[in-house]
Amino acid sequence: MPASADPSQPSGKALTALRITRFDLVQRVAHWANAVLFGILMLTALPLYFSSVERLVGRHLLIAEIHLWAGVALPVPLVVSVLGPWGARMRRDIRRISRWTEDEVRWLWRLGRNAPQITDKFNPAQKLNAIFVAGAIVVMLGTGLILKWFNVFPVNWREGATFVHEVLGLAIFIVVIGHIGFALTHRDALRSMVRGWVPEAWARKHAPRWLHEEREGVALRRRKTVRSVESRADATADPRGDLL
Amino acid sequence: MTESSQDHLERPVRVGRRVFLGMIGLGAVGIVAGAAVQRRLGEMLGSGLGRLLPGGDNFQIYSVTNTFPLITPDRYRLEVTGLVERPLTLTLADLEAMPSTKLVETFQCVTGWQVPDVHWEGVKLSDVLDAARVKPEAVALSFDSYDGSDTESLTLDQARLPDVIVAYRMLGGPITTEHGGPVRLYVAPMFGYKSLKWLSAIRVVDKVEPGFWEQSGYPVNGWLDGSTGPSDSASG
Numbered sequence: 001m002p003a004s005a006d007p008s009q010p011s012g013k014a015l016t017a018l019r020i021t022r023f024d025l026v027q028r029v030a031h032w033a034n035a036v037l038f039g040i041l042m043l044t045a046l047p048l049y050f051s052s053v054e055r056l057v058g059r060h061l062l063i064a065e066i067h068l069w070a071g072v073a074l075p076v077p078l079v080v081s082v083l084g085p086w087g088a089r090m091r092r093d094i095r096r097i098s099r100w101t102e103d104e105v106r107w108l109w110r111l112g113r114n115a116p117q118i119t120d121k122f123n124p125a126q127k128l129n130a131i132f133v134a135g136a137i138v139v140m141l142g143t144g145l146i147l148k149w150f151n152v153f154p155v156n157w158r159e160g161a162t163f164v165h166e167v168l169g170l171a172i173f174i175v176v177i178g179h180i181g182f183a184l185t186h187r188d189a190l191r192s193m194v195r196g197w198v199p200e201a202w203a204r205k206h207a208p209r210w211l212h213e214e215r216e217g218v219a220l221r222r223r224k225t226v227r228s229v230e231s232r233a234d235a236t237a238d239p240r241g242d243l244l
Numbered sequence: 245m246t247e248s249s250q251d252h253l254e255r256p257v258r259v260g261r262r263v264f265l266g267m268i269g270l271g272a273v274g275i276v277a278g279a280a281v282q283r284r285l286g287e288m289l290g291s292g293l294g295r296l297l298p299g300g301d302n303f304q305i306y307s308v309t310n311t312f313p314l315i316t317p318d319r320y321r322l323e324v325t326g327l328v329e330r331p332l333t334l335t336l337a338d339l340e341a342m343p344s345t346k347l348v349e350t351f352q353c354v355t356g357w358q359v360p361d362v363h364w365e366g367v368k369l370s371d372v373l374d375a376a377r378v379k380p381e382a383v384a385l386s387f388d389s390y391d392g393s394d395t396e397s398l399t400l401d402q403a404r405l406p407d408v409i410v411a412y413r414m415l416g417g418p419i420t421t422e423h424g425g426p427v428r429l430y431v432a433p434m435f436g437y438k439s440l441k442w443l444s445a446i447r448v449v450d451k452v453e454p455g456f457w458e459q460s461g462y463p464v465n466g467w468l469d470g471s472t473g474p475s476d477s478a479s480g
Contacts, residue, residue, distance in 0.1 A: 098260025
């Protein structure tokens with residue numbers, strides 16, 4: 001195993017070495033497109049749900065139309081960023097988000113009371129947030145479509161869909177407000193979603209295992225390039241395959 | 245990197261997939277069983293708290309135009325025109341002087357929300373029609389709203405049902421502007437969109453003219469039981 005660059009030793013590339021890419025451009029565009037759609041949906045939901053707001057705003061049909069089309073567009077940023085040839089990092093992060101250590105599972109069952117040994121790129125709360133958003137998109141879209149094309153569905157299904165849409169909508173408001181709150185109070189994390197990188201010191205403190213993988217990955221990839229120039233046989237894509 | 249922390253990740257639990265699929269499963273169960281759950285919760289919590297629940301007992305206020313038309317009770321007029329012997333222009337006081345009907349019904353929107361036990365008071369539409377003396381060739385009614393855009397329709401048979409009223413009281417008081425006051429239609433056996441708000445005119449006509457929502461695809465006959473045949477009679 002090659003020796004990874006020791007973070008304590010400043011090298012000639014010190015400036016670039018201090019920045020670790022956390023989200024690539026594809027991920028950031030997907031995140032902000034998703035955020036804008038969520039914002040539109042949440043804003044237009046207010047007059048649709050609260051008659052006091054509807055009284056101030058009016059324009060019921062226009063707002064309902066905006067809400068509908070923003071909802072239909074909702075899965076697009078995520079689907080495009082995951083399935084496209086540009087989505088390697090996105091897919092890798094989804095795998096990270098789906099896989100939990102036993103420590104993290106215990107954190108979930110104890111409702112966050114014991115802090116898990118955080119080593120991976122995302123802590124369990126961040127993972128849960130991402131999973132929740134993905135599930136919420138599917139369920140809100142499904143129930144929303146029932147409310148729009150209600151003719152085909154029995155009345156008690158429409159009632160059930162209304163119920164689910166509203167309860168989950170309330171949960172989304174709570175989660176999104178919490179998400180924004182965390183973002184505004186964690187500037188390094190916020191910057192990584194705006195400009196892509198975190199300081200190495202941040203990664204060492206919050207995600208040492210991920211930092212290690214990134215470094216190993218970089219080292220392995222570099223080694224592979226050399227090797228593939230010699231013989232083009234090596235096609236292992238995931239650098240972690242070598243690690244584990 | 246120590247071996248033990250790598251062991252941690254070697255037996256990962258696919259929490260992501262489980263929670264994701266679990267949410268979708270819960271959503272599906274909610275669609276099928278949500279109505280019953282909501283009703284049970286509402287009963288458990290009583291109507292006071294039940295009203296605070298999402299989806300519980302709240303009117304969703306619709307207006308098809310940009311604003312709510314504001315009509316003061318003294319300026320309110322209801323025109324009854326078309327195929328009648330005696331066209332009428334009724335004030336709110338005229339309506340209140342006629343025999344009143346009280347109804348307590350669940351208000352049911354076609355998209356799924358509902359409000360149980362809504363109190364209504366008004367004049368039977370059939371009494372208004374009798375006062376105007378409908379001509380024999382009349383078949384249907386068209387309703388206009390003070391908002392200038394919304395319209396509705398009923399066949400004459402539907403309009404003569406005893407629980408179809410021209411309402412001037414609702415929820416224990418005069419009908420508020422947002423609920424379509426001072427006077428609106430209330431068609432108890434049909435979905436909410438048939439109960440036109442801010443009723444301004446009743447035109448007696450010789451064929452059914454589909455109203456605003458029906459032109460956007462809602463059934464012309466909005467029976468709560470879902471029967472939507474074009475020739476539904478009032479007996480249903």
